[in-house]
Amino acid sequence: MTELPVGWTEVTLGEVADSVKNGIFVSRPGVEPNGVPVLRISAVRPGTLQLDDVRYSAMSEEDLAASDSLLAPGDLLFTRYNGNADYVGACALVPPIAAALTYPDKLIRVRVDARVADPAFVLYAFQSPLVRARVRRVVRTTAGQSGISGASLRVIRIPLPPLVEQKRVIAALEGSLAPWGSGLSQLLRSTRRISRFRDQVMLLAGVGGLGSAEPRELAEPPEWAGVHDGELPSIPDTWQWKRLDEIAEVVGGVTKDSKRQSDPGFVEVPYLRVANVQRARLDLSEVAHIKVSPKKADQLRLEPGDVLLNEGGDRDKLGRGWVWEGQLPNCIHQNHVFRARIKGDVLHPKLLAWHANGFGRRWFEVNGLQSVNLASISLGKMKKFPVPIPPRPEQDRLVQVAEEYLSLLDSMESAVSSAREKATRLRASLLTEAFAGRLVPQDPDDEPASELLARIRAEREAVAPKQKARATRTRKQLAAPPTRVTGDNYQQEALPL
Structure with a gap:
């Protein structure tokens, strides 16, 4: 203690x-x-x-x-x-x-x-x-x-502490934590604004809206493909719309077969799950491993430049993803993560990923399916995702401009995150002082908490037998036969049950 x-x-x-x-x-x-x-x-x-x-x-x-x-x-x-x-x-x-x-x-x-x-x-x-x-x-x-x-x-x-000292501690904490809470709320609002700005940058990067003075038009939409495109954004008149399967090889990943994990002919490889594929980043802090056939390992091995897009999860997370950069050797992906491998040099992978995280966010929600707890989008519909294609010479400049904006937002987010961590430590320190008895002074005239507890305990024990007796009488009354009143003396006699 x-x-x-x-x-x-x-x-x-x-x-x-x-x-x-x-x-x-x-x-x-x-x-x-x-x-x-x-x-x-x-x-x-x-x-x-x-x-x-x-x-x-x-x-x-x-x-x-x-x-x-x-x-x-x-x-x-x-x-x-x-x-x-x-x-x-x-x-x-x-x-x-x-x-x-x-x-x-x-x-x-x-x-x-x-x-x-x-x-x-x-x-x-x-x-x-x-x-x-x-x-x-x-x-x-x-x-x-x-x-x-x-x-x-x-x-x-x-x-x-004594009850009256508890009141003093509460007042001191509320006085100190009110401005702390106001400051933290401002930091949280800043974090949300930065997140919205990042979404906007990704949206504009995918459709040529960052620092471009080119004429913009509602370009010829891609051919009808059985999906709901909604209102497509306008793009520079030198761009064109394509379906994802026209510019990339799109495949699903491996389904875990627990019965075959002991197959001696299988090889163990790392594989990416939905939790690893975040919006505009990969979280590789925890990467699981799986045993698959050598043929499957070769078919699904990720290559630098592959764009990973989620097939399932919460509805607002459909299609989120990012670019694989070869961080782990021989890594593959599970069936709930699609891989889009761009054909040739038709589109920079980051432009595709930003477009999927920007415009695609709404498109995947509309075209996905919702079950009881999870949402998903089929491989067939993923292949029909509409993608704007800029002229190849412009793509590196577009990526550079977008990365400059995103780098600035990353720096801002880092500064806000650092401030939030300091605020959290400050609050913890304040609470530590409060519950060590160092936040407010003690008053020797206050009734000690132990004495108060003993007195309340005695009061409870004194009341308990009376409550028990009342409950016993109530049970007996409920169990007794009904009665009726007779004569002028109001004598009670039991009624037959």
Whole structure:
């Protein structure tokens, strides 16, 4: 246990909680307002709660109230499951709400006894590095899904000062974190602007809109090919439209066959998955390996200049991709990643990739298919993607201009990212000081937290027998036969059952 100031103690969350309760299971929650709103798990982020991130339950408000599943101001919500372990145990405070609201079984509600702890103090405690480290130690990960149980949450220990000092700590944190939050919001807005500028640069780079004074026209569109091209952008009159399969060999990748991974005739090679192929970059921090036949390894071996485009994933990620530059020897690609190998020297690979990430973003959404959880686009439709082709002598200049813009945006993004990291460290340092008792002064006249806990515990124990007796009487009354009143003396007699 860490050394604490005089008057402080350490308690488990269960010791300061009136209740710790999982949310409701909602079968096929609706997307239209037809019932009580149910928060999504994504509504809870460290320290924040998005009240508009909801679906709807068919359960009535009366049923939810009877099962004690409605939220109240001051309740704390913890994430119970998440694919990212850093978000498990994330805590948010329920603000004043005007209407009935409930929560799903992937969240845990903790109702704090306000006589012992201020919910806002507990909220900040679970954002502090000290308590977050304790949460991580009890998080369990299975099959890529991380989680924490209500029982594990109950036993996590937090520092607890006297109640009046908790109020002082909250006030000090709110005073310091308000400008911090404003600054971080500005940094986040800058990050989003940079991302939008990058998308715009890629869009313009693909259609000749960067620094070009050439006349622009709605050039002759490519021939109808059974896809929805929508409104094609205008391009310089020296350019022309082509379908992707006219300028590139487009193929799918390897499908993993777990039954044949032990085949002695197979060779092991690295292969790229959807997670490796990001928008305008490749993430090679984790590259998986697969065993395939030597013939398949030769057929799918990537070459510098190949453009990789995603076949599946979330709908807004269809067709995202980038250029392979030969970073790994003998690397191939999985079936959810298409490879476009440009024929001859007809188009610079980066112009194709930027066009796919720019104009193609909407085109792939329109032409893709949506299943229950994932979207995909077929190889046949990918081959019909419309591509503008500039005269070859212009292409190197276009790439140079686009890279100058993108390099500037990369520098800006790096500076903003560095500032965000510093802001995060500053916040963590502030919370560390707060929960070590160094943020506000202690007052010897404050009732020590340990004494307050002992007094509240005694009050609970005194009330418990009375509550038990009342519950027993209620059960007996419900079990007794009905009675009727007779005569002037109002004597009761049992009615036959």
